[in-house]
Amino acid sequence: MVARMKRSLANLLVLLVVVGLFGGNWLVLRDLQDIHSRDPQPTATVPAAESFGSGSEVIRIGVVSRFAPNIIFSGYQPVLDYLNTNSEYRFELRLSTSYQDAVDKLEQGEVTASFLGAWIYGHLESRDLMPLAAPRNAAGSSVFHAVLVTRADSPVATVQDLAGLRVALPSPDSWSGNWLQRRGLPDVGLTTADLDSLHHFDHHQTVVWEVLRGHFDAGVVKESVADRFKREGLRQVALSPPIPGAPLVARRDGPPAVLKTLTRLLLALNDDDPRDREILAGWTPEFAFGFRPVSEADYTEAFGTLEGER
Amino acid sequence: MITHTGLRSRILLTVGASTAAIMMFLSWGMLYSWRNSLLTEERATIQAISGAFSVAVIDALIFADQDLYQAEGFLDNYVAMFMAQNPRLTAITVLDQTGRTTARSWDSGEAPWVSGPATRVLADETVRTTVTARTDGRWVMETVYPLRTGHRSWGALILQIEAESIRAQIRRNFVLLALFTSAVTSLLLLLLWFLLGRLLSSLQVLVTAMDSVDFQPTSGPALPARQDEIGILYRHFQRMQERVDQSHREMLRAEHQMLHAERLAAIGRLASGLAHEINNPINGVRNCIYAIRRDPQNAEQTATYLDLMDEGLTNASGVLHKLLGFARKQQAAPGPIDLNEAVRAVERLVKFDLERQQIRLELALTDSLPPVVADRQLMQEVIMNLLLNARDAVESGGLIRVTSRHAAGQVSVAVEDSGDGIDAGILDRVFDPFFTTKKTGEGTGLGLSICLNIVQAAGGTLEVASSPGAGATFTIKLPASPSGIPQEDTT
Known part of the structure; x- marks a missing residue:
């Protein structure tokens, strides 16, 4: 009797094990294959205005086309985000197809202010535009340099070595696109005729890539761009004399409240202040030390110096 | 079906059930962990693809936003080419900053999120990836990738890849692991069956030896020499058998001595009767000797008395002989x-x-x-x-x-x-x-x-x-x- 009960229990146990094995595995396989996400689907609709800023009045800010559009946005949008966050305006970037187009848009009132190049601003004949601020460098001033660069393995060591070589330059409306032929070469007794070739590109990065690819023996770019590509094998050969930084320019008859707000906010940033430093840390290296006030005279003086040597 | 509950069956059942359960739970844990890793990897893959794809899409949206020149239908063509190069992609949709579909794949069949002009755009900057079963029963993994530059939103990119292959891979691994687990468990049980068989046959040898013990010296078969625990059991059994033999011999000796003592005791108990039996002929002999001494010349009487004396002594001798025979130790x-x-x-x-x-x-x-x-x-x-x-x-x-x-x-x-x-x-x-x-x-x-x-x-x-x-x-x-x-x- 006891033995029969034991056998029955054993058989029941075997049955339970078998059922458990098959049933458990079937349930687990079913659950394993259910890869449905447990998180709710993202269904929120973002109001269009939110992506532009919190304010209601749209203020368009122009930028010269010294970089490709996406690079311009990644560099300048954080500055505009800062302005949007701290003002009642909604600042938007407005790109231009060329340096001159940026000036035209400003003069025509299509944009309220514009980040122009030092060269194009200094070259303007119209006196209706005024500089509001320019990027500050690490030393606290607003001067920068154009830099003659080559590949790290290039034999070029001085400007004189450029004789017979191919040279790439950025826009002819930029300081970097003019310094070499107007000042750099003459200073060592060369002219553009001594070069193999001289070619202008739209953007500073394009100049760097062309040099690094070996399509050109040397090039001239902004100091900030030259610094950024040091690790990629770009060697700096020579520096231009100090150049005033690329200014944020506005029409003299622009909306005073907007211009005042714009100037106040940009000049308020102090890289010695930890909170401001936190903001500046997310910006492109060109604006990493904030802005400082500049005057029209800074540019006419520098432009006159360069032109006087022409 | 179990028809008897022997030691081997019980051990096999217990170990088999335990092993199967442990292996099963371990396998399940591994499968869940592996599935989560696979899904994480797939999510990272689709997000990486989305990130790579978003660079050009943002560029195209910037160009469109800034009224800069770009080739006609650039984004649609780009989407089509990207789809062609990535067979696992089932759908791509690009939403602009207003939530309007600005480009999408057209050969992907169902694309439920493009049902209206303002559809899903992420409220925050988080890239979200979900896995769902579509209405046609096919499983897809979908990523909503916000297109942003700083705080500026250009819209969102929605990429969808098929997820059936993930499920197929899960099934395949499940089957492989189940087969592996079954094989390992079966092998283990087979090994256990064999080892238990050897152990039980060793014990059977001992049982046979125990059954054959009949308390006769050197009885029973000799147990084989072994160096393991069974060998220890064998040796202890043999020592016990030797002790039993020794005790048995001593018991027999004691019993023999007791028997002899009891026999002597019985003789003692007979002694008075026997003494009388011996005394009677001796007295008869003494009377005959007395009669012969009194009349030694009477040859007839002497002859008669000598016969009587002989008979009496023979009787006494017979009694003593019987007594000695009874008292003598004999095997x-x-x-x-x-x-x-x-x-x-x-x-x-x-x-x-x-x-x-x-x-x-x-x-x-x-x-x-x-x-x-x-x-x-x-x-x-x-x-x-x-x-x-x-x-x-x-x-x-x-x-x-x-x-x-x-x-x-x-x-x-x-x-x-x-x-x-x-x-x-x-x-x-x-x-x-x-x-x-x-x-x-x-x-x-x-x-x-x-x-x-x-x-x-x-x-x-x-x-x-x-x-x-x-x-x-x-x-x-x-x-x-x-x-x-x-x-x-x-x-």
Whole structure:
């Protein structure tokens, strides 16, 4: 009797094990294959205005086309985000197809202010535009340099070595696109005729890539761009004399409240202040030390110096 | 189906169930962990693809937003080419900053999120990836990738890849792991079955050896020499067997000595009767010598008396011879014996004593009693003990009756006395060693215990029946020897 009960229990146990094995595995396989996400689907609709800023009045800010559009946005949008966050305006970037187009848009009132190049601003004949601020460098001033660069393995060591070589330059409306032929070469007794070739590109990065690819023996770019590509094998050969930084320019008859707000906010940033430093840390290296006030005279003086040597 | 619950079955069932359960839970844990890793990897992949794809899409959206020149249908073409290069992609949708679909794949069938002009755009900057089953039953993994530059939103990119291959991979791994688990478990059980078989066969050897032990020296098969735990068990068993043998030998020796002592005790109990039996002829001889000395010339008388002296001395010598024969230590030598003859031999020893005490001894012996296989000397000793006990139980003028019978293949000898009988309270203790109702010094208490051992050793039984005031009957029953069984009678 006891033995029969034991056998029955054993058989029941075997049955339970078998059922458990098959049933458990079937349930687990079913659950394993259910890869449905447990998180709710993202269904929120973002109001269009939110992506532009919190304010209601749209203020368009122009930028010269010294970089490709996406690079311009990644560099300048954080500055505009800062302005949007701290003002009642909604600042938007407005790109231009060329340096001159940026000036035209400003003069025509299509944009309220514009980040122009030092060269194009200094070259303007119209006196209706005024500089509001320019990027500050690490030393606290607003001067920068154009830099003659080559590949790290290039034999070029001085400007004189450029004789017979191919040279790439950025826009002819930029300081970097003019310094070499107007000042750099003459200073060592060369002219553009001594070069193999001289070619202008739209953007500073394009100049760097062309040099690094070996399509050109040397090039001239902004100091900030030259610094950024040091690790990629770009060697700096020579520096231009100090150049005033690329200014944020506005029409003299622009909306005073907007211009005042714009100037106040940009000049308020102090890289010695930890909170401001936190903001500046997310910006492109060109604006990493904030802005400082500049005057029209800074540019006419520098432009006159360069032109006087022409 | 389990038809018996042996040790092997129980161990196999327990270990098999435990192993299967453990392996199963481990496998499940591994499968869930592996599935999560796979999904994480797939999510990272689709997010990386989305990130790479978003760079060009943002560029295109910037160009469109800034009214800069770009080729007609650039984004649609880009989406189509990207789809063509990535077979796992099932759909791509690009939403602009207002939530409007600005580009999408057209050969992907269902694209549920483009059902209206303002559809899903992320409220925050988080890249979200979800897995869902579409209405057509196909599983897809979908990523909503916000297109942003700083705080500026350009819209969102929605990429969808098929997720059926993920499920197929999960199924495949499940089956592989299940097969592996089953194989490992089966192998383990097979190995266990084999090892248990070896262990149990080793134990079976020991069981056989234990069964064959019959308390005879060097009995049983020799166990094989082993160096493992079973070997230790074997060695301990053999040592135990040696100790048992030793104890058995000592017990036999003690039993032999007790037997001899009891025999001497029986002789002591006979001594007074025997002394009288010897004294009578000696006195007769002394009378004859006295008569011959008084009339030495009477040759006729001398001759007559010499014959009487010879007869008397022969009788005394016969008594002593019988006594010596009874007392002599002899090796047990079982053989066919006639119990009637054994009874008569004992009767000759005790009759003097019984006659002296005026106790009547009646023999009712069945003729042609078949022989039994036993040691003659020992059987006589048993009968002697029973007769002496009966003598002690009856008073002068009492009766002792010895009856032999043959029935149902058994030969029995019953010694019945007319004494007071044995109390019912001690009847079941009379065969216990050292149990006696006699006074100190009159009995060892071993007689009946030894008788019982002797009869049992010969394959028989010794029974007692008694009721107070009606005497007691001790019955020896022994199997008749097959070689000499005559017709049964019930005399």
